[in-house]
Amino acid sequence: xxxxxxxxxxxxxxxxxxxxxxxxxxxxxxxxxxxxxxxxxxxxxxxxxxxxxxxxxxxxxxxxxxxxxxxxxxxxxxxxxxxxxxxxxxxxxxxxxxxxxxxxxxxxxxxxxxxxxxxxxxxxxxxxxxxxxxxxxxxxxxxxxxxxxxxxxxxxxxxxxxxxxxxxxxxxxxxxxxxxxxxxxxxxxxxxxxxxxxxxxxxxxxxxxxxxxxxxxxxxxxxxxxxxxxxxxxxxxxxxxxxxxxxxxxxxxxxxxxxxxxxxxxxxxxxxxxxxxxxxxxxxxxxxxxxxxxxxxxxxxxxxxxxxxxxxxxxxxxxxxx
Amino acid sequence: xxxxxxxxxxxxxxxxxxxxxxxxxxxxxxxxxxxxxxxxxxxxxxxxxxxxxxxxxxxxxxxxxxxxxxxxxxxxxxxxxxxxxxxxxxxxxxxxxxxxxxxxxxxxxxxxxxxxxxxxxxxxxxxxxxxxxxxxxxxxxxxxxxxxxxxxxxxxxxxxxxxxxxxxxxxxxxxxxxxxxxxxxxxxxxxxxxxxxxxxxxxxxxxxxxxxxxxxxxxxxxxxxxxxxxxxxxxxxxxxxxxxxxxxxxxxxxxxxxxxxxxxxxxxxxxxxxxxxxxxxxxxxxxxxxxxxxxxxxxxxxxxxxxxxxxxxxxxxxxxxxxxxxxxxxxxxxxxxxxxxxxxxxxxxxxxxxxxxxxxxxxxxxxxxxxxxxxxxxxxxxxxxxxxxxxxxxxxxxxxxxxxxxxxxxxxxxxxxxxxxxxxxxxxxxxxxxxxxxxxxxxxxxxxxxxxxxxxxxxxxxxxxxxxxxxxxxxxxxxxxxxxxxxxxxxxxxxxxxxxxxxxxxxxxxxxxxxxxxx
Numbered sequence: 001x002x003x004x005x006x007x008x009x010x011x012x013x014x015x016x017x018x019x020x021x022x023x024x025x026x027x028x029x030x031x032x033x034x035x036x037x038x039x040x041x042x043x044x045x046x047x048x049x050x051x052x053x054x055x056x057x058x059x060x061x062x063x064x065x066x067x068x069x070x071x072x073x074x075x076x077x078x079x080x081x082x083x084x085x086x087x088x089x090x091x092x093x094x095x096x097x098x099x100x101x102x103x104x105x106x107x108x109x110x111x112x113x114x115x116x117x118x119x120x121x122x123x124x125x126x127x128x129x130x131x132x133x134x135x136x137x138x139x140x141x142x143x144x145x146x147x148x149x150x151x152x153x154x155x156x157x158x159x160x161x162x163x164x165x166x167x168x169x170x171x172x173x174x175x176x177x178x179x180x181x182x183x184x185x186x187x188x189x190x191x192x193x194x195x196x197x198x199x200x201x202x203x204x205x206x207x208x209x210x211x212x213x214x215x216x217x218x219x220x221x222x223x224x225x226x227x228x229x230x231x232x233x234x235x236x237x238x239x240x241x242x243x244x245x246x247x248x249x250x251x252x253x254x255x256x257x258x259x260x261x262x263x264x265x266x267x268x269x270x271x272x273x274x275x276x277x278x279x280x281x282x283x284x285x286x287x288x289x290x291x292x293x294x295x296x297x298x299x300x301x302x303x304x305x306x307x308x309x310x311x312x313x314x315x316x317x318x319x320x321x322x
Numbered sequence: 323x324x325x326x327x328x329x330x331x332x333x334x335x336x337x338x339x340x341x342x343x344x345x346x347x348x349x350x351x352x353x354x355x356x357x358x359x360x361x362x363x364x365x366x367x368x369x370x371x372x373x374x375x376x377x378x379x380x381x382x383x384x385x386x387x388x389x390x391x392x393x394x395x396x397x398x399x400x401x402x403x404x405x406x407x408x409x410x411x412x413x414x415x416x417x418x419x420x421x422x423x424x425x426x427x428x429x430x431x432x433x434x435x436x437x438x439x440x441x442x443x444x445x446x447x448x449x450x451x452x453x454x455x456x457x458x459x460x461x462x463x464x465x466x467x468x469x470x471x472x473x474x475x476x477x478x479x480x481x482x483x484x485x486x487x488x489x490x491x492x493x494x495x496x497x498x499x500x501x502x503x504x505x506x507x508x509x510x511x512x513x514x515x516x517x518x519x520x521x522x523x524x525x526x527x528x529x530x531x532x533x534x535x536x537x538x539x540x541x542x543x544x545x546x547x548x549x550x551x552x553x554x555x556x557x558x559x560x561x562x563x564x565x566x567x568x569x570x571x572x573x574x575x576x577x578x579x580x581x582x583x584x585x586x587x588x589x590x591x592x593x594x595x596x597x598x599x600x601x602x603x604x605x606x607x608x609x610x611x612x613x614x615x616x617x618x619x620x621x622x623x624x625x626x627x628x629x630x631x632x633x634x635x636x637x638x639x640x641x642x643x644x645x646x647x648x649x650x651x652x653x654x655x656x657x658x659x660x661x662x663x664x665x666x667x668x669x670x671x672x673x674x675x676x677x678x679x680x681x682x683x684x685x686x687x688x689x690x691x692x693x694x695x696x697x698x699x700x701x702x703x704x705x706x707x708x709x710x711x712x713x714x715x716x717x718x719x720x721x722x723x724x725x726x727x728x729x730x731x732x733x734x735x736x737x738x739x740x741x742x743x744x745x746x747x748x749x750x751x752x753x754x755x756x757x758x759x760x761x762x763x764x765x766x767x768x769x770x771x772x773x774x775x776x777x778x779x780x781x782x783x784x785x786x787x788x789x790x791x792x793x794x795x796x797x798x799x800x801x802x803x804x805x806x807x808x809x810x811x812x813x814x815x816x817x818x819x820x821x822x823x824x825x826x827x828x829x830x831x832x833x834x835x836x837x838x839x840x841x
Contacts, residue, residue, distance in 0.1 A: 029726075030726070031724075031725025031726040032725060032728070032732075035724070035725060035729055035732065037364075037438075037494070038365065039438050039441070040365075040743075040744075040756070041365065041441040041752075041763075042365075042438070042441060043763050044732065046440075050494055053493075053494045053495055054494055075497070077497075078497065078499070082357055082358060082503070082520075083357070083358055083360075083492050083496070083499060083500075085498065151553075152557060155561045155563075162561075163554060163557040163558050164551075164554045164557070165521075165547055266551055268554065269547070269549045271518075271520060276520070278550065279520065279550065282694075282725075283725070
């Protein structure tokens with residue numbers, strides 16, 4: 001067990017190193033940050049001097065080792081764009097992203113599992129067919145179109161909800177939350193729905209398929225033969241058995257939600273890390289891009305590590321094979 | 323205990339969120355937030371405009387871009403500098419008096435190595451204090467346009483800067499954020515209440531402002547919320563969440579005008595769009611012919627005649643542009659109706675000129691174009707490619723983000739490129755020195771005319787306005803004839819504004835709330 005975890009940890013470190021190295025080499029193709037950092041009347045000499053000060057002309061390897069060296073000491077540098085420490089910026093923006101991901105994961109789970117069960121059990125009802133056809137939209141339409149459509153329906157026409165931004169936040173000692181006020185909830189609904197749609201559809205279809213399969217199995221037939229109520233069969237026996245793969249998918253997709261939030265956050269001007277990353281790309285704000293990519297890599301690595309460990313605990317076959 | 327604290331916090335948040343009803347609150351948005359509140363750190367449009375609501379300069383511009391006194395009441399030119407009489411009784415937002423000492427300090431700060439205004443401020447060699455309310459800005463010889471060059475050099479309080487350890491702008495090697503990045507102490511009509519970069523910036527009316535009562539503006543509180551996505555920005559205006567959008571996309575203007583209670587204002591912007599042709603290199607980098615066709619004036623003329631500026635205006639810009647024959651717009655000293663007239667469109671003559679120059683079958687060249695900088699930039703380039711194809715020039719378009727495009731021009735790596743140029747000083751010198759002088763930092767055309775260089779130098783010191791204007795005109799005539807550039811058009815600015823508020827539009831795209839009136 002310990003050996004397994006150590007092995008995984010070593011692999012994780014390698015993954016992190018590769019991700020950061022690859023992303024670093026990509027920065028050279030994003031453009032020249034200096035042009036954004038000085039006014040148009042700066043002279044060529046001044047531009048060259050700034051490049052030298054920032055070390056932008058050094059070989060990639062030198063830049064990379066400098067970045068790693070500083071990072072190990074906890075120094076992520078200063079944003080080129082807004083001249084503030086990058087780690088501070090990320091931690092300031094993180095609550096917005098995490099809350100958005102949390103709320104949309106809840107929506108995806110509750111609605112996805114609920115509708116999955118319904119369409120699995122009543123698969124010939126017209127409502128099931130309707131849900132399934134509509135769910136196609138969730139998989140096929142790009143996030144930003146869904147987001148803009150929701151904004152025009154609920155903010156511009158009906159005027160029920162704000163179109164963008166994160167209002168009504170309450171500061172809980174450094175963690176600004178929007179889950180404690182009505183304004184905050186009004187603001188989070190549309191982006192959370194937008195972000196959840198893809199996952200929701202995925203869960204819905206997964207639960208439905210699993211339900212259909214489980215309902216065919218022998219133990220359900222036995223349960224029927226024992227004279228259990230339909231309710232008990234569906235929820236106590238069938239649903240439980242469908243949840244194992246669903247939980248696996250959710251675990252793996254939390255990282256995906258955070259990554260997808262880049263687009264949702266841009267459409268809704270949600271002040272999280274995703275929006276910050278897009279703005280950084282536009283400006284060629286290398287310190288933020290570098291730190292963000294390392295952060296996302298770390299997130300995926302941790303999630304995968306946890307999932308691996310869970311498998312190890314849950315599935316005896318992995319232990320035996322080891 | 324925890325719950326109580328939470329309750330108190332929530333209550334405070336609720337009350338803070340609802341300002342008194344009688345207040346005139348203006349909520350507005352645009353794409354890009356100011357980068358910093360430090361007035362000397364970033365020389366960038368939105369940053370200058372935002373800081374200009376809090377900080378003030380000696381001389382400013384009104385909504386029509388006319389020079390107006392701000393912290394100086396009057397000024398007088400001399401042979402070696404300008405004397406400014408400062409406004410008396412002006413106080414910074416923290417209550418400190420504004421005096422000559424602050425002017426000396428602010429210019430030193432703007433001239434500092436880490437300042438992004440050192441180019442603008444370099445014209446001021448030093449500042450002499452004559453008395454508490456009179457300063458002389460010493461220049462290197464006479465400088466006829468010094469006041470024009472001062473409008474975005476903002477005045478800071480020496481005492482406040484010293485107390486907060488921000489006597490110099492943040493440099494690129496800095497490891498920590500300075501106090502001035504998110505805090506501000508100016509003399510202007512609004513003071514900074516709260517600042518969450520990229521989220522919300524709140525300004526409140528400064529009741530102690532010197533101009534209180536002299537300007538029509540009646541805004542008590544400004545809430546600025548940047549919205550990156552253009553469609554979301556328009557939605558916020560349509561849903562009534564904001565009263566003013568500085569930069570609605572051109573294709574949405576009709577929609578905004580058609581909506582109840584909303585309107586659009588347009589004005590010719592102080593920014594011209596044009597193509598540069600590199601006549602300086604011996605062989606074009608991206609061409610199939612040997613040598614450099616652009617060295618031949620007939621080829622440059624052919625390019626000017628082959629591109630149908632009126633069609634670009636009609637089809638690409640939906641009417642929202644002013645086709646032109648020069649690379650600087652009306653409003654800038656030097657632009658005249660005759661020079662501004664477009665070269666016209668004559669594909670047959672263009673083809674004949676190419677043949678005369680020895681390229682009857684045309685040649686190939688790459689056009690470098692930004693795709694996220696100017697209105698419809700990439701589409702304009704696509705249109706130009708099609709038009710040049712008709713005279714046999716095979717243009718390969720490379721449309722890329724501005725962060726990659728501009729360095730190409732800076733490093734002189736482009737044969738044929740799109741560029742736009744704004745003129746903050748509203749004087750042709752700013753255009754000559756960057757785009758037409760042989761050593762201009764943005765002149766990637768290799769254009770070098772000794773007389774134009776001479777005039778660029780001479781107009782920095784010529785005090786006689788008539789003589790100076792004549793020289794500017796002479797240089798423009800030379801440029802008009804020699805065609806180092808292909809002028810396309812001047813951009814049009816459009817603001818989307820709610821009928822609840824009257825905001826005069828400014829050609830420099832800066833929002834000036836002192837003129838904004840809530841109805």
